[in-house]
Amino acid sequence: MISVPLSVLDLTPVQEGHSAQEALDNTVELARRTEKFGYRRFWVTEHHSTHIAASAAPAVLVGQIAATTSAITVGSGGVMLNNHAPLAVAEQFATLDALHPGRIDLGVGGGAGTTDERVTRALRQHATDGTDPYAQDVHALDGYLAQDDSGDDVFLLPRYETRPALWLLASTTTGARLAAELGLPLAFAHHIRPQNATESLACYREGFRPSRWSDRPYVMLAVQAVCADSDERAQALALPGDLLRADLLAGRAKSLLSPEAAAVRWAKEADPGASAETRTRVRGTPEEVVGHLAGLVDEHGADELMITSSIYDLDDRTRSYELIAAGAAA
Numbered sequence: 001m002i003s004v005p006l007s008v009l010d011l012t013p014v015q016e017g018h019s020a021q022e023a024l025d026n027t028v029e030l031a032r033r034t035e036k037f038g039y040r041r042f043w044v045t046e047h048h049s050t051h052i053a054a055s056a057a058p059a060v061l062v063g064q065i066a067a068t069t070s071a072i073t074v075g076s077g078g079v080m081l082n083n084h085a086p087l088a089v090a091e092q093f094a095t096l097d098a099l100h101p102g103r104i105d106l107g108v109g110g111g112a113g114t115t116d117e118r119v120t121r122a123l124r125q126h127a128t129d130g131t132d133p134y135a136q137d138v139h140a141l142d143g144y145l146a147q148d149d150s151g152d153d154v155f156l157l158p159r160y161e162t163r164p165a166l167w168l169l170a171s172t173t174t175g176a177r178l179a180a181e182l183g184l185p186l187a188f189a190h191h192i193r194p195q196n197a198t199e200s201l202a203c204y205r206e207g208f209r210p211s212r213w214s215d216r217p218y219v220m221l222a223v224q225a226v227c228a229d230s231d232e233r234a235q236a237l238a239l240p241g242d243l244l245r246a247d248l249l250a251g252r253a254k255s256l257l258s259p260e261a262a263a264v265r266w267a268k269e270a271d272p273g274a275s276a277e278t279r280t281r282v283r284g285t286p287e288e289v290v291g292h293l294a295g296l297v298d299e300h301g302a303d304e305l306m307i308t309s310s311i312y313d314l315d316d317r318t319r320s321y322e323l324i325a326a327g328a329a330a
Helices: 020-036 058-068 086-099 117-123 134-146 173-182 194-207 231-249 259-269 272-280 286-300 314-329
Strands: 006-010 041-044 073-080 104-109 165-170 186-188 219-227 282-284 304-308
Touching (some): 020 041, 073 165, 086 104, 086 134, 134 165, 173 186, 173 194, 186 194, 194 219, 194 286, 219 314, 231 314, 286 314
Parallel strands (some): 104 165, 186 219
């Protein structure tokens, strides 16, 4: 049993041999399905100019998912704030929240959503001096969403009655400290940098200042997990995601392979170091996965778990989330 709520982070992976449109359709359908399993949130990502993921405009995808579901909270995990004007982001998500009151999360991060410097320059045409205004932009976004009538001439129009919930994404102590300073709930990317979790979460909790967003530290731990009815099947379903991460780290642009194609490639290309990296991930039968996830909750004092899974087939991805939810409630 897992004692905290479960949520979903979907990367909108593009399957080899399929289109980005199909990937987007799969993400929307997955949200509908996981809502029925009792997941609290469904977040989407921001990636640019890549064959790997189709979610380049999270606000648009959030709106589509919210319109086709009824209760689950929908949000971004996250909007890469360096790519956008804070006021524009505030207006987009305030509009989404006005259309779907109380169901919209705005998770923001400081990454680029791309490893291509040409794309970064195209997205950030205003940033010509090499500076990183991320912290300043987060403060500005916080102010716009506050709608506190402080006398600033720049404010959201129209005056929305509610506002989206603001979250900060982090994988290091730098982001954790900023979340603590602003009193924001923290979504920590354990699936990206698990080695940073203990120190970062300690920094967050020690430095937390209560705010309009939260009166106490709140940690949602993002973890990659793959679950199936047998351990053998879970390992096979996880392999495409393992190879995809290896490609990302090597700067290769690849689509998500089927388990069969991944097995062939793994047999030809795998090196001993690759398997060590996968040990930080969670995969196996429901009993194994739920036990591992419960251990992470206890280890890090998480208030919520967000599960991400790069499984090739939508039905297999759905089944993984179904098994985890059922096992967590047992």
